Amino acid sequence: xxxxxxxxxxxxxxxxxxxxxxxxxxxxxxxxxxxxxxxxxxxxxxxxxxxxxxxxxxxxxxxxxxxxxxxxxxxxxxxxxxxxxxxxxxxxxxxxxxxxxxxxxxxxxxxxxxxxxxxxxxxxxxxxxxxxxxxxxxxxxxxxxxxxxxxxxxxxxxxxxxxxxxxxxxxxxxxxxxxxxxxxxxxxxxxxxxxxxxxxxxxxxxxxxxxxxxxxxxxxxxxxxxxxxxxxxxxxxxxxxxxxxxxxxxxxx
Amino acid sequence: xxxxxxxxxxxxxxxxxxxxxxxxxxxxxxxxxxxxxxxxxxxxxxxxxxxxxxxxxxxxxxxxxxxxxxxxxxxxxxxxxxxxxxxxxxxxxxxxxxxxxxxxxxxxxxxxxxxxxxxxxxxxxxxxxxxxxxxxxxxxxxxxxxxxxxxxxxxxxxxxxxxxxxxxxxxxxxxxxxxxxxxxxxxxxxxxxxx
Numbered sequence: 001x002x003x004x005x006x007x008x009x010x011x012x013x014x015x016x017x018x019x020x021x022x023x024x025x026x027x028x029x030x031x032x033x034x035x036x037x038x039x040x041x042x043x044x045x046x047x048x049x050x051x052x053x054x055x056x057x058x059x060x061x062x063x064x065x066x067x068x069x070x071x072x073x074x075x076x077x078x079x080x081x082x083x084x085x086x087x088x089x090x091x092x093x094x095x096x097x098x099x100x101x102x103x104x105x106x107x108x109x110x111x112x113x114x115x116x117x118x119x120x121x122x123x124x125x126x127x128x129x130x131x132x133x134x135x136x137x138x139x140x141x142x143x144x145x146x147x148x149x150x151x152x153x154x155x156x157x158x159x160x161x162x163x164x165x166x167x168x169x170x171x172x173x174x175x176x177x178x179x180x181x182x183x184x185x186x187x188x189x190x191x192x193x194x195x196x197x198x199x200x201x202x203x204x205x206x207x208x209x210x211x212x213x214x215x216x217x218x219x220x221x222x223x224x225x226x227x228x229x230x231x232x233x234x235x236x237x238x239x240x241x242x243x244x245x246x247x248x249x250x251x252x253x
Numbered sequence: 254x255x256x257x258x259x260x261x262x263x264x265x266x267x268x269x270x271x272x273x274x275x276x277x278x279x280x281x282x283x284x285x286x287x288x289x290x291x292x293x294x295x296x297x298x299x300x301x302x303x304x305x306x307x308x309x310x311x312x313x314x315x316x317x318x319x320x321x322x323x324x325x326x327x328x329x330x331x332x333x334x335x336x337x338x339x340x341x342x343x344x345x346x347x348x349x350x351x352x353x354x355x356x357x358x359x360x361x362x363x364x365x366x367x368x369x370x371x372x373x374x375x376x377x378x379x380x381x382x383x384x385x386x387x388x389x390x391x392x393x394x395x396x397x398x399x400x401x402x403x404x405x406x407x408x409x410x411x412x413x414x415x416x417x418x419x420x421x422x423x424x425x426x427x428x429x430x431x432x433x434x435x436x437x438x439x440x441x442x443x444x445x446x447x448x
Binding site for chain 2: 015110116123158
């Protein structure tokens with residue numbers, strides 16, 4: 001039996017701080033008064049277990065192990081007078097070797113909780129569905145075609161792609177055959193250029209994505225970015241609606 | 254005297270705008286009314302929808318009004334979709350995003366200091382999903398990129414604006430928390446921009 005290729009990846013923890021918080025919770029420890037020996041021992045047991053399972057132990061975990069050991073040894077040393085610090089209120093405080101770690105743990109825990117909050121909101125938001133904007137271009141007369149000074153950034157493009165992917169999700173047929181075919185970006189680029197040249201005008205960005213297939217969408221998107229870079233196509237965005245349009249750069253040779 | 258059906262007009266505009274949504278400014282501009290009146294019209298429209306048995310409602314997302322389906326029908330809408338697994342963000346991405354949301358503008362190094370782990374991949378994921386963007390360069394050596402959240406972020410989490418984020422869970426009582434002040438300043442600045 002060969003287990004060489006059988007890699008288990010434990011995603012249970014987001015890093016050493018996450019692991020420490022978990023241990024603190026499990027051992028019901030007061031975060032402001034961490035028994036360093038105990039927590040270090042528990043922490044090292046976990047690291048050893050990971051190693052025994054032949055998991056890759058990220059270097060951050062090892063750095064934290066070293067930090068814990070350093071704190072542990074500092075706690076054992078007799079205190080020196082010159083190690084007394086003055087904080088900003090002018091009060092004399094003894095420096096506790098654990099302070100910095102506690103501060104980091106508390107800081108990290110705040111964002112961990114905020115992340116939970118975001119997760120709930122994400123779930124809640126996913127219950128509401130929307131639809132793409134109606135195509136009102138037939139009502140546009142030439143005088144309105146004037147564009148604002150354009151500056152479509154990569155982020156606008158990404159935003160447009162995100163919306164597109166979200167919509168395509170809803171338009172997906174109820175059953176689909178999966179046929180994997182690699183589409184070369186070059187091929188898709190020439191397709192797009194031809195499509196735009198024949199069209200003799202500007203097309204909606206979203207119309208460049210006829211096929212609701214993730215791979216096709218991604219390749220098309222990359223092709224569009226490459227064409228913009230090569231200045232073979234023009235990207236425009238109108239003032240009022242933030243729909244993105246593309247047109248062929250009719251080459252002035 | 255002709256009575257103008259403002260609400261009906263606003264409703265048709267929202268229908269046409271779809272998931273792009275319309276800002277109060279845009280609505281006021283099209284209706285040719287003051288923003289205050291537009292606000293009243295929209296509030297009344299929101300009220301109408303929430304009191305009716307219709308399947309649609311008006312929500313405020315990322316500074317725009319949008320027509321969306323009501324949450325209680327989501328189970329039926331999912332049946333329209335082939336694979337109803339809503340791809341949600343990973344824990345790493347959510348933590349990274351939480352840090353950026355509250356501490357923006359912030360560099361990758363600063364994020365990694367808080368999380369205690371490498372954060373390159375979550376940042377790539379979040380950028381690709383247009384939830385964060387580079388908002389400038391930090392002072393000093395290296396001129397590291399500064400990250401901030403986007404409009405798409407607000408939409409994705411159903412937020413009207415960044416101020417709608419709940420305050421950070423704060424359990425630090427005795428220490429004076431300078432970050433909290435920074436955050437307050439940051440939100441104040443935002444409100445100034447908004448008003």
